Every structure is written in C-alpha cells, then in structure tokens.
Amino acid sequence: MSTTTAEAPKKNRTVLDQHGQSYELTGRIGEGGQGIVCTTNYPNVLVKVARATTEEKRASWTNKIRALMRQPLEGLPIAHPLALITQPQPGYVMELMDGLAPMTELMQVATDSLMSDDGLSGYVKTGGLLRRLKMLARLARVLAQLHGRGLAYGDLSPANVFASQSLEYAEVWLIDADNVASQSRDGQQGVFTPDYGAPEILRGETGINTLTDSWSFAVMAYRILTLVHPLKGDVVLEGAPEREEAALRGELPWVDHPVDRSNALSIGLPREITLNAPLRALFERCFNAGLNSPGERPSLSEWADAFEAATGHCDQCESCGSTFFYTPKQTCPFCDHAQDKSRTILLQEYRYMPPDLLREGLTEDVPESLIRKECWTRTGKALVLSVSPAELKTLPLGTSLYADASPLCTVQLAKDGLWIEPSAGARISLQRASDDKVVAVARRQRLKSESRSGVSFWLHLGAVEEEHVVWRFNW
Amino acid sequence: MGFAKYQEDIVSRYVGDFAMRPTQSPVSPPKAPTPNTKNQSDQRTKKMSSLKKFAVATPRPLPVIVLADASGSMGENGKIEALNAAMKDMVSTFAKESRLRAEIQVGLITFGGKAQMHLPLAAAHSVAGFAELKAEGVTPMGAAFDLARQLLEDKDRIPSRAYRPVLILLSDGQPTDDWEVPFKALCDSERAQKATRLAMAIGPDADEAMLRDFANDAEAPIFKAHNARDIHRFFRAVTMSVTTRTASQNPDLSTTFVVPPPDDDALDLDFQ
CATH class of the missing domain: 3.30.200.20 (Phosphorylase Kinase; domain 1)
Incomplete structure (x- = not known):
C-alpha cells in the first residue's frame, strides 16, 4: 500500500x-x-x-x-x-478566450464585500451598475439571437456565463453548450442549476426551452443587480430547506410581489436604485405572472431592449465612482453625493413629421394648429450624456437593430461645452426653442459652457423637410 | 479669441450671424415639455441608505460531518496519512466552492483512544488547517456516535435552515465500546434520517455489516478501500457529490454517489 x-x-x-x-x-x-x-x-x-x-x-x-x-x-x-x-x-x-472569469466570481466578490466591512466597494470595483447592465444587455441579446435560430440554451447560470476580467469590457461568452437544443426536443432534458431552474423543470413537467431560458436569465439578472434571489424572501431565508424547495418550485409569491407580501424580502440592494421602471416591470411579469405561466415571461429580445436602453440612462458619481440611474435630482443613491449638475445632460428622443407630409390625405377642415402639434411625437426614449461620448443613430439604444443602424452624429459633453459632430453625409441642425432659430451643423462644433442657461434645444438628425429623429435637451 | 474658434461656437452664431439660417425651418417644437421622470423612481431618496446599511443573505449552511477511525490500526500501511491528505484536499476544494447558495461546513469527529471533536463544525473557507490525525488506541465508535448525534441535534451549531447534512463514517476495524445503543440513537434521530449517510470500510477487518446499516443511500453501497489510494478516491467522490449539489444537475445522468473505478478514472486529474 x-x-x-x-x-x-x-x-x-x-x-x-x-x-x-x-x-x-x-x-x-x-x-x-x-x-x-x-x-x-x-x-x-x-x-x-x-x-x-x-x-x-x-x-x-x-x-x-x-x-x-x-x-x-x-x-x-x-x-x-x-x-x-x-x-x-x-x-x-x-x-475560449483567456482572461475571462465566470459571473459567479463577480457575484461572490460583491456579496462577500457586503458581508464584511467593505460594504458596496465590491459591487463598485467589479464594475458597478453600468457594467452589470451592459453585460446583461449583451447576454440577453446573444440568447435572443440563439432563440431566433430556433435553439434554447438550456442550463443558464452565472457559472456558465464568462465575462472579461477587465472592467473596460462588458462582453460575455457562454460555455457549456452541451444542452443547447432545438425547441422541438422539449421535455427531453430537465437539466438545470439549483436556484436558476424554472419552476416547471423542478416540478418535472417540462424540459428546457426558450421560456425556461427566459426564467433562468431573469433570475440571474436579478441576482447580479440586487445580490438577492427573487424567490427567497425573509420567510424562505429563515425557514427550513424544504421551504426553499417549495419556493423554487413556484409555490410562494416572488419577493417584490405588488400585493402578496408573504414572501417579502428586507435585504439586498434596494430595487429602487438597481432597477429602473422598465426593468422592474419586466421582472414583475417574469416572476409574478410568469411564475407558473411560462408564456407570460418576457422574451429575451424584450430583456435585451430594456437592458440596452438602461445602459443609456446611467450617470457616474464624482465622489464614490458608482454608476447609477439618472434622476433629475442628480444625487448618487449609493453615497448621497449631490452631483455637479453641469456634468450631465438628459437627451430625450422625439420623432418629427413635417406638416406637409402630415397634411397628405387629410381633409381641408383639419385645423392647422392640430397639425402643427402632431408634428412632434415623444418616443419615451432617453439618453443620459455625461463623461463618455454618445453616438446618436437612426434608432435609439434599446432597439434590436441599434447595432446595425447608421450613426448620424456624436455628442460629447466636455468641460468647454457640448460638442456635436455630424457623421459623414448626415444632415444635422440645431433649433433653439426660445426663438425657433435653426442652424445647420456641418462639422464638429460646440455649444459653449458659458452660454449654458437652461434653454431647450432640439437637435434635428435629418433633413427638415423629411421625417426624422430629434433629440431634445436643455442647455 | 481667433476667428476659427469663434466660428466653432454655435451659440455665438445665433447672436451674430443670421445669414446662416436655413431657408426652411421646422415647425416650432411644443413648448415646455415635461421632463422625463417616468422611468425614474421618486421614492428612492426616501429609501436611500448609507453604504453600510445594505445587507445580503447569509448562505445556507451545508454541514459535512466526517466520523473517522483514528485507532492504532489506522497507522499501518499509510492509511492515516492517506486519510489526512484526502481530508485536506476535500476541505480545500470545499473552500474554493461558490458560497452564493450554500456554505459548505466541515466537522471532523475522530475515534482513536477516545472519541473527540477533532475539528469543530466550521465553514470550509474559514478552516485554516487542522492538526493531523494520529493513529492510536482503541476504537470507541459508540462515543463518536453520541458526539455526532449531539452535534446534529444542536440547533445552535446546525440551525434549522441548514441543508440536510452529509454524514461520512469510515473505519478499518470493530468498535471497542458499547456501540449498539448510540448507533441506533444516531440513526433514528430526525436529522440523521434526513442526512445523506455514506460509509467506507477500510481493509478486511472493518465491520461491514454495521457500516452497511449506517449508509442510507440504496444506490450507493458501502465503499471498500483496499489501499491508501482508494481512500483518496472515496473522498474525491464525496467531494464531488457535495459540490455538485449546487452545480448543474441533470436527471439524465446519474448524480448518485459513485466512486469511479480506478483504471477508468479519466476525471481523476492531478495537474502539475
């Protein structure tokens, strides 16, 4: 021996x-x-x-x-x-490329830090809110494309998703493609990772499909952002493991259920600061209606749109370095620091339809005032511009074709003013709301910091006589 | 200010250069649009807390309790050395596991001369190391069963929120004390009944009947170790069965406790 x-x-x-x-x-x-x-x-x-x-x-x-x-x-x-x-x-x-780490690592660093005296520093040093949103946007888009090819991923969990260890990147790679299956193979495979498996898989009712992927993605996203599990409320965390099993099988309401607070959760990062309203609405659909009706869950492309749009709504704290969702108050929710308001501007998207086009097909009795009002439609899309430049395209962030859309101009907020640089061939003009004056922007130009006085401006991305996108902001 | 710089400033053109207005103007935009507050929460300021107030869930403990024979006979043929090394490997693997779902805890009860809590139940990642086992004395297994039962029933050491424990019994000989009553009391205790119980018989002198009674996994009969390497293989399999509880699970592939055969052990990898 x-x-x-x-x-x-x-x-x-x-x-x-x-x-x-x-x-x-x-x-x-x-x-x-x-x-x-x-x-x-x-x-x-x-x-x-x-x-x-x-x-x-x-x-x-x-x-x-x-x-x-x-x-x-x-x-x-x-x-x-x-x-x-x-x-x-x-x-x-x-x-698989070098220099990648599973997303469990980033979750563990943030969790350990909160359990020790380091508080939120682990969350911030692994990229904070913005990098998390970017990685989840990317992951959702990849899964949406996979679903678009008629395939389901299967065993989605943070252990199978790898991200770059460098904070500059938010790319993701999936490993363990073993369970990728065409949806017609439903019911064949019940593979899952504990905490991430959809309730119907745990109950043994179905195998993997795109709807179970959607569940696993939502659990992962919720945990990465808030550091808590959507089905593990206080009663589950304090209770016996059998109660946790029941919760994961879908027998208890989710922690942020709007009415039934029986499984409410008193800990974790506040959802008010880690999720914006569109994301909260998607989580609510997934974990409430979609808990036991898989068809109610948002699709991965809905998730991708919402996460991509969310990446355009973040500001960075000058004091603690956290990234956070912009609010008009401009206060960092992670450290209460009041931001210098000149560091950030909010751009809101409108579509402009010239009155001549609107009038086509209308009868003579439609009043001119109504037509002039209908020229402008607010799309609800917004973009927060702070330190890094933003590319404005024919489509806003948070639409599936954004990546392929052609850029129209780049805007950058610098110390000396707001720089506007038209892309080649684009017809850009700027309109001042106070007196309706319009100038063409033919090359890289700026609005001076000294002239900033809170006046509304409208940045027209297109020929005035054609339908086009307009971004509104105050300067 | 040079002329070029003056030209760069769009606002200055509003002031001085009316000639640059395009011939066609868009319709006046709607006045005083409401700011986009729809996507934002307005209660956040009320809920805002300083960094330290955020709490996260402590992971649920997953206790792994090893009852190990450290009697004199374990000193032969490198058995105790193999056991020490295998335990150390297991604890260090556990220490590296993710603690997002479960915190693996390890406790070691030894019976060699006297029964004692050699390593009190503690989170694997906080175990800095433990004193090597020394093979000496008789085999007071009954006393060890009592210690194990007390530990299992102690809600302070194993809270009710803990995952069901894993109990591992390994021995190379016959008990030397009065073991039947403590054995029955342990096996009948509520928590031990829920626990996963695995057993390893080391060498030909082990009390296989008793070990078989202890093990409760119908598909995993007691494992018989013939040499020191087998002790390693057993602990590897134990480690795997514990760690895969939180990893990907596939009902198609058996996740029952199986010690892979030695010659066919491609997964038994030692990296240099």
Missing part, C-alpha cells in the same frame, strides 16, 4: 480528438454534474471531458455532442464543440 501524495510528480493526462490531435490537460476551470472543463497546452483551447460512467451513457453523450456540432451556432459567443475527444474518455474541444 502506498500513498499518492508521496509519489513523484505525475505527468499530465493527454487526450486525443477524432482527428488524432493530442491535447495535454493542464488545469481545471470548471466542474459540474456532466463533466469537467480543462485548460490545455494550447492557448484558448479547452477540453471538456464527460462524466459518463457507463458505456451506454458515453455513447448517448457522444451522440448528443455530434448533434450539437451540426447546430447553427456560428457567430455567437458560445464556446461550442469543434472536435470530439475520443480517447480515453468522450469529450470535446472548444475555444
């Missing part, structure tokens, strides 16, 4: 793929019920080895991966199988 610990260093294990390529396994980055994900001697190449114990299970797992390799995952940031590992255990090879 001998002990393993006293043995000379062993060699790392080597595995072979279907093309005969060998990989040396050099470290372990993740481990779950289905297998273990290892780094290899090649940069950015990972290998997942299955945890199948019988010949039959190995064969079925291999078939599943083979099927997955035929799914249309190209172009999405999802680490998917590139080659099958055949020796000595089934597995697959995938690519």
Whole structure:
C-alpha cells in the first residue's frame, strides 16, 4: 500500500480528438454534474471531458455532442464543440478566450464585500451598475439571437456565463453548450442549476426551452443587480430547506410581489436604485405572472431592449465612482453625493413629421394648429450624456437593430461645452426653442459652457423637410 | 479669441450671424415639455441608505460531518496519512466552492483512544488547517456516535435552515465500546434520517455489516478501500457529490454517489 501524495510528480493526462490531435490537460476551470472543463497546452483551447460512467451513457453523450456540432451556432459567443475527444474518455474541444472569469466570481466578490466591512466597494470595483447592465444587455441579446435560430440554451447560470476580467469590457461568452437544443426536443432534458431552474423543470413537467431560458436569465439578472434571489424572501431565508424547495418550485409569491407580501424580502440592494421602471416591470411579469405561466415571461429580445436602453440612462458619481440611474435630482443613491449638475445632460428622443407630409390625405377642415402639434411625437426614449461620448443613430439604444443602424452624429459633453459632430453625409441642425432659430451643423462644433442657461434645444438628425429623429435637451 | 474658434461656437452664431439660417425651418417644437421622470423612481431618496446599511443573505449552511477511525490500526500501511491528505484536499476544494447558495461546513469527529471533536463544525473557507490525525488506541465508535448525534441535534451549531447534512463514517476495524445503543440513537434521530449517510470500510477487518446499516443511500453501497489510494478516491467522490449539489444537475445522468473505478478514472486529474 502506498500513498499518492508521496509519489513523484505525475505527468499530465493527454487526450486525443477524432482527428488524432493530442491535447495535454493542464488545469481545471470548471466542474459540474456532466463533466469537467480543462485548460490545455494550447492557448484558448479547452477540453471538456464527460462524466459518463457507463458505456451506454458515453455513447448517448457522444451522440448528443455530434448533434450539437451540426447546430447553427456560428457567430455567437458560445464556446461550442469543434472536435470530439475520443480517447480515453468522450469529450470535446472548444475555444475560449483567456482572461475571462465566470459571473459567479463577480457575484461572490460583491456579496462577500457586503458581508464584511467593505460594504458596496465590491459591487463598485467589479464594475458597478453600468457594467452589470451592459453585460446583461449583451447576454440577453446573444440568447435572443440563439432563440431566433430556433435553439434554447438550456442550463443558464452565472457559472456558465464568462465575462472579461477587465472592467473596460462588458462582453460575455457562454460555455457549456452541451444542452443547447432545438425547441422541438422539449421535455427531453430537465437539466438545470439549483436556484436558476424554472419552476416547471423542478416540478418535472417540462424540459428546457426558450421560456425556461427566459426564467433562468431573469433570475440571474436579478441576482447580479440586487445580490438577492427573487424567490427567497425573509420567510424562505429563515425557514427550513424544504421551504426553499417549495419556493423554487413556484409555490410562494416572488419577493417584490405588488400585493402578496408573504414572501417579502428586507435585504439586498434596494430595487429602487438597481432597477429602473422598465426593468422592474419586466421582472414583475417574469416572476409574478410568469411564475407558473411560462408564456407570460418576457422574451429575451424584450430583456435585451430594456437592458440596452438602461445602459443609456446611467450617470457616474464624482465622489464614490458608482454608476447609477439618472434622476433629475442628480444625487448618487449609493453615497448621497449631490452631483455637479453641469456634468450631465438628459437627451430625450422625439420623432418629427413635417406638416406637409402630415397634411397628405387629410381633409381641408383639419385645423392647422392640430397639425402643427402632431408634428412632434415623444418616443419615451432617453439618453443620459455625461463623461463618455454618445453616438446618436437612426434608432435609439434599446432597439434590436441599434447595432446595425447608421450613426448620424456624436455628442460629447466636455468641460468647454457640448460638442456635436455630424457623421459623414448626415444632415444635422440645431433649433433653439426660445426663438425657433435653426442652424445647420456641418462639422464638429460646440455649444459653449458659458452660454449654458437652461434653454431647450432640439437637435434635428435629418433633413427638415423629411421625417426624422430629434433629440431634445436643455442647455 | 481667433476667428476659427469663434466660428466653432454655435451659440455665438445665433447672436451674430443670421445669414446662416436655413431657408426652411421646422415647425416650432411644443413648448415646455415635461421632463422625463417616468422611468425614474421618486421614492428612492426616501429609501436611500448609507453604504453600510445594505445587507445580503447569509448562505445556507451545508454541514459535512466526517466520523473517522483514528485507532492504532489506522497507522499501518499509510492509511492515516492517506486519510489526512484526502481530508485536506476535500476541505480545500470545499473552500474554493461558490458560497452564493450554500456554505459548505466541515466537522471532523475522530475515534482513536477516545472519541473527540477533532475539528469543530466550521465553514470550509474559514478552516485554516487542522492538526493531523494520529493513529492510536482503541476504537470507541459508540462515543463518536453520541458526539455526532449531539452535534446534529444542536440547533445552535446546525440551525434549522441548514441543508440536510452529509454524514461520512469510515473505519478499518470493530468498535471497542458499547456501540449498539448510540448507533441506533444516531440513526433514528430526525436529522440523521434526513442526512445523506455514506460509509467506507477500510481493509478486511472493518465491520461491514454495521457500516452497511449506517449508509442510507440504496444506490450507493458501502465503499471498500483496499489501499491508501482508494481512500483518496472515496473522498474525491464525496467531494464531488457535495459540490455538485449546487452545480448543474441533470436527471439524465446519474448524480448518485459513485466512486469511479480506478483504471477508468479519466476525471481523476492531478495537474502539475
């Protein structure tokens, strides 16, 4: 008998793929019920080895991966199988960039910090509210695209979502594509991660589908932003584990239920400061109506729109560095600091329809005053401009085609004024509300800081005689 | 101010340069539009708290209690050394686990000469280390069962919100004290009945019948260790079965407690 610990260093294990390529396994980055994900001697190449114990299970797992390799995952940031590992255990090879960490890490840092004396510093130093919103917007968009291809992700949890460790980036990558399935395979797979599985999966009623993805995404988003679980109110947290199981099966109301406060929660980051009204409305739909009626849950593209729009509503505190949702009061809700109001301006989007176009098809008796009023439509979209420049496009942030929309101009708030730079070919003009004067902005120009006096301005992004987008702000 | 700079300022043009007005003007915008406060909460200022007032949920404890034989016979063939190393590996793996859902706690009761709480139940990530076990004396398993039952029933040490505990019993010999009554009392206690109970028989002299009675997972019969390496394999499997409780779960793949066969253990990876 001998002990393993006293043995000379062993060699790392080597595995072979279907093309005969060998990989040396050099470290372990993740481990779950289905297998273990290892780094290899090649940069950015990972290998997942299955945890199948019988010949039959190995064969079925291999078939599943083979099927997955035929799914249309190209172009999405999802680490998917590139080659099958055949020796000595089934597995697959995938690519993933370096310098990424699972989102559990960011949640743990923020939670540990609040449990210690460091308070919110962990939340802020992992990117604060704005970076979280950006990552969730990105994740929702990726999942919406996956759903658009007729596929469901399956086992969504913060352990499967990787984000850059650098705070400058808010990109996300999904790993563990094993469970990606076409929706027609409903009921086949009941895979889930505790706390993130949809109630109907826990009750054994269905397998994974886009609606269970929507649930898992919402739980993840809520936890990342507020650091608490939407189904674990005070009675659940203090109660026996059986009560937690019941709550996760959908037997108790959610913590922010508007009427039924039986599972209310007294802790966590206040939802009033971590969620804006559109996000709160989506969470309410998902966790209240959608708790036991999956069809009521918001789709991932609704989530993506709301999160993208929310990323345009943040300001950054000059004092504590937190990012927070802009309010007219301009006070940082994380530290009570009153912001210098000149640092930020709020832009609101309108659509302008020229009266000549509106008049088309109307009878003569429509009064001119009504037509002139109807020229302007407020879209409800807003943008908070503070330190970083913003690109104004034909569509506002929070619309699925924003990424592909053509830019019309860039606005930047600097110390010396508000700079407006038209994009090539765009026809931009600025109108002053006090006297209706209009000037064309043909090149990079500014409104001087000295001339700031709270007057309304209208930035027209388009030819005045055509329908176009207008952004209103006070200067 | 140079001319170019003067030209840059749009406002100054309003003042001095009427010639630049375009020929066609848009209709006057609506006057005094209401500010967009719709998306914002107005109660936030009332609820605003200083940073320190925010609290988060403490994770639910998941107690893992090991009852380990440290009698004289464990000193043979490197068994106690293997046990020490395997325990240490397990605790350090637990310490690295996410604590967002559960906080894995470890307690170690030993019986060698006398039964004692070798490592009081504590969060794995706060365990700095523990004194190595030394194999000596007789096998007072009955007294160890009493200690385990007292620990399980103590609501201060294991609050009612804790996840159901994992109890692990390992031994290489026969009990030397009066064990039947404490054994029955432990097995019949409410919490021990809910607990996951796993057992390992080390070597040919272990009391397999008793260990079999202790283990309560129908699909996981007691594990028989023939050498020190088997002790490691058992603890790896225990570690896995505890950590996967909070990881991804798939009913298609068995998550029952299975110690993988040694020759086929591709997941048993040691990285250099």
